[in-house]
Amino acid sequence: MVFKWFNRSKKDYPDFWIDYLEHFENFYKTPIHETRFVAFDTETTGFDRKKDRVLSVGAVAFTGKSIPVNKSLELYLEQDVFNPETVEIHELIKSSPVERISELEAIKIFLDYIKSSVLIAHHANFDRTMINEILSRHGLGHLKNRFIDTGTLFNKSKHIIYKENLKKHYSLDDLCLELNVPKVDRHTASGDALITAIVFLKTLSRLDKRKNLKWSYLLRT
């Protein structure tokens, strides 16, 4: 109690951040197949965490094995930073006619969307860093969610015989090929988010052959 009070006086957080923090309780009690997961991907102006900015965020949320399409999230952000080198991959030219929102508005919607869900991303560290940078710019703390990187997870699913010569970094394309996932809308945030979700489900089913998968094993990095 004292702690909570102490925390609050230290800094005046906006309501949406406090709401977000409240979601994290009793996490490990929920079985894996009843837990809400959010697979997401960000498209950015480049790979420099300080200089570059997030242009769009795509996410799909799911519990069990069903992904409802109308519950997916697709955000386009207003940014002044512009990097002509990466425009071509992302096809997100600054003037393209989609509705754009401010970074603050976007992070508000994103936090409300993810709540305390377990986040899944490919090369998760990069996406996590980019989101955390946004939070920092607006004077907020870092993401509290548990993360699963699909590349790391895939390595766990390989048979022991091949452990010694595993690739260090599987690209999302590699995983699509290995797991036979159709590459639809590759290199857009929501397209990659959906592919990541399917890659995750397929890998999970390979790991969970015995139907007794534990959180500790799943979250171990």
Add this chain to the structure above:
Amino acid sequence: MKNSIAERVGDFLKRYPPFSLIKPKNLIVIATEVTIIYLEKGDTIFKKEEASHNCIYVVRDGAIGLHYEKGEVHEIMNIHDKGDVFGLQPLISNDPYQLTATANEESIVYAIPVAPFQSATDHSAKIQKYLITAFASNIYAPYTSEVADKIFVDYLPNRSEDIVNFQTANYTKNPITCGERSTLKTAAKKMCTHKIGCIIVVDSDNKPVGIITNSDIKNKIATGLFPIETSVKNIMSSPVITGKKGLTVADGQLQMIKNNIGHLCITKDGTVNSKLVGVLTHHDVLATLGNSPTVILKEIKRAKRTKKLRGARLKANSLLKRYLEQNIPISHIINVVSQINDAVSIRAIDLAINKMPSPPPVSFSWLALGSQGRKEQLLFTDQDNALVFDNVPENQYEDTQKYFLELARLVTKTLNKIGFEYCEADMMASNPEWCKSLSEWQNQFKDWILKPDEKAVLLSSIFFDYSFVYGNRELINKLTDTIYKTLGETTLFYKFLGSDAIKSPSPLGFFRQFLIEQDGEHKELFNIKSRAIMPLVDAARLLILSKQIRDVNNTSERFEKLAHLEPQNRELYESCSYAFKALTKFKTKQGLLNNNSGKLINLETLMKEEKLKLRRCFKPIQEIQEVLKIRFDLKNFM
């Protein structure tokens, strides 16, 4: 808000009926409401008698099987592939589902809620008509089987032959013909070049006027009744018996019996006054109905698509069931089924080579490993295979390997679709580790034999039971030469194999109780494979390798060979061979009963007599392990 995922779902749907008939702006509304569902093999989407879900389903990837279950009866009614719609029950009525839908392989399906689908399609007469005609016209076609017994209330299919009878007959399209003015000699030459037993005589409008079969030539030419140069008109049987396109198997068969003929001409409108489109032969009918090994094998050899291969392999399963019921000797059953499995692999490779942009750059050979290599695979199991290609100069190695990896990927994918699951440990030719040149393979085996370690022993149980399936047999002979030569240089490898073979002791415990699994998900179950079958398989492999005997892969045959070579131990080896056959039969029966691999047995479900039978098989296991201990001096090794 923009929803790109919904747009892509719409892009997929619009390629398939009935969605292709829906206006784009309505389709996007439907697509937004879709739920994407991932299914592992064996996952159930809906069950018979379950209240209908508020949605219909479309297969995005993979295959969904619809099953009819009633008491003991369990039949696959249909298998839906990419783009097929199923589970239309809620569109018709609120009654529960009539069939069970499960994933036949790893799949992704779209669930489309009924409400938006109906509001987008209600006013379209075309779509309604499509759905209704799809239901009513053909009970075996996709889209319809799950409602078939709803519409034809008095017809409840419960035997697969019944279903097959109403299947559309699969006739030969574009049959070989000759003109009315040809001579018999030219017609006969045509029959020779096309390797066929009959030829249709057509007039200038391609209408059939007569038919000449092998027996016509035998009866009318060979007997000297007519000269070889005679006109076909003098020889042919005329008029021909005709049938319509879309004729069912049952109808075709009936026509043949009625007219005492073996060939039915298929014409455009079903009479002799229209163009010829195909020929239905007696063999075509047998192939659809047939359950005899020869018919299945022929069907496999002729299959042009994976779907056909899968159908043929499924027939083999019901054949297996019948054989077991009839108590046909297990060694004969094993022979038949492995013939069929090999034929499926061969055909899958043929089809894959056709799909490749160029023919193979060098000769290669495809190997079956593990149980398929030992020719002991009865039920569907994991695929274990490998590929050896001829040596190439170093600078071409990478490209050559790349070609064969792609080929292997196609083959393993096809085999997976047929029902052979991907190997969990990825021991398949599509893995670069197991798709190598002859010299690389020779080095690999030398490595395993000369520097044995735990991994080598683990792999040897799979790789040392290889058998040739396809391609250049010479490569395999060379590989075998190297292996036996290397085996002669060391005894250490035998010791490793030996200690592995005796590591699971006799399945009977101190109080003559069965040893059951102590923990894990299979607690309290008896693992017949690891506890009883594998020790015999391992022992047979080790003994036959140490005797340097080639090309005897089957465990029971290996023991019989050993019995022949060592008359002093004949009795033991023969009882091992017998035990192995009995255990395999036991496992297969259990597998068919429970629809799985049958390796885990719940002892409580066994009758006393069966338990006694099992127990009798365990004695030779103990004895053969003693022999291994002494022969390979394993007491002090470990």
